[in-house]
Amino acid sequence: MEHVAGVLKELRTGAAGLARLGSTEGGEGDAASALRREIADLADSSVVRDAVDVHYPCAEMQCSHKISCVSWNAYHKSVLASSDYEGTVSVWDAATGQRTRALMEHDKRCWSVHFNRADVRLLASGSDDARVKLWSLNAERSFNVCCVRFNPRSSCHLAFGSADHCVHYYDLRAPRRALAVLKDHRKAVSYVKFLDAHTLVSASTDSQLKLWRVDSPRCVRSFTGHANEKNFVGLATDGTYVACGSENNALYVYYAGLSRPLLTYRFDAARPFLPAAGPPPPAGGAGGAERREDEPAEFVSAVCWRRAPHAPALLAANSQGTIKVLELV
Incomplete structure (x- = not known):
């Protein structure tokens, strides 16, 4: 019995005692079997107690700041x-x-x-x-807002275009939900302008203008012909005509009732005051008239209507700082 007591004492010091006891010699038969069962029970309880005493996180989330x-x-x-x-x-x-x-x-x-x-x-x-x-938490993903415009006949109705490809129309007295979300553009909406209290036009970097009624989610008309894929090219309307810039350095004017351009005006390419350093152009070449590949492309960047009943005019500017006043005759 002294041998058994010594073995039990050793077992309580760790699981290694159980491994050593497994090879103990003896011919006690049933007594030895009962002893091994008791030792196994003691080992199990020791392992459980050890696990409870060890504390560790069940999940860990890494943050980059305090x-x-x-x-x-x-x-x-x-x-x-x-x-x-x-x-x-x-x-x-x-x-x-x-x-x-x-x-x-x-x-x-x-x-x-x-x-x-x-x-x-x-x-x-x-x-x-x-x-x-x-x-x-249940709000949809937020997007950059590119333009805002008040309804010209209301102090509480606002339209804005955003990078989610939509025009949003709100009543500011109940801002929790939009009155209308106008979806038909394929890229970010860069401009929104009202033609009247119920009609607006939007511009996008999908090279399209779109005409909308604020009380309907359907697009009334799409205007195509200009080029606009990455820049803000301007948008203006006098209520009947819609003007916008283009990335081919031209101004485009649309009639609200037609999808194709009514007229275009192209800006002249800017020429530097001093010739660029480098080898002379080949004989018969265009020389300085050709744009080098590393030079940015010119585009019409802003347009504005002058509302005059007898002398309507357009103010247009391009990315090189050239401003022109164009009269419609």
Whole structure:
């Protein structure tokens, strides 16, 4: 029995005791079997106790800056939010350890973040920039706004174009939901202009202008002919005609009732005052009239109507700083 007591004492010091005891010699038969079962039970309980005493995270999320505050969502059990010293509010999925959203609207260190328990979609944050910001988790992804325009006959109706390829029309007295979202462009909407209180025209980098009625989601007409894929080329209307610039250094004028251009005016290519350094042009070549490959392409960048009943005119400017006043005759 002294031998058994010594073995049990050794077992309690670690799992190694069990391995050594497995090779113990003896002919006790049933007593030895009972002893081995007892030792196995003791080893199992020792392992369980050791596991409880070791603490480790079930998930880990990596943030690039010091964290100032965290908040769990009361309904979505795997969703939590954090704020950091750089002013970023992050929303995390604890089940996967991935950040699902990064809200970087604060200008300074963000100290606090908290989920609303009554409406679990809402999240509030406070920062050293003296701002408290309210976020909605079920809001669609945000996009850059490229242009805004008030309805000329209303103090509370506003249209804007954005990088989501849409024109949004709002009543500012009820801003939670748009009155209309006009979808037909294939790229970012760069300009919006009203022809009257119920009609507007939009420009996009898909090389199209589109005519809309604010009470209908359908496009009334598309205007094509100009080139616009990457620059802001200007848009203007007098209520009947629509003018825009183009990336071929030309001005285009459309009639609101026709899809093709009514007239065009091309700017002359700018010529440098001093000849560019390099070998002379070949005999018979165009010389300085040709644009080098490394020079940026010229384009019409701004247009504006002068509204005069007897002398309508267009003001147009291009990317080289040339401004022209064009009279319609």
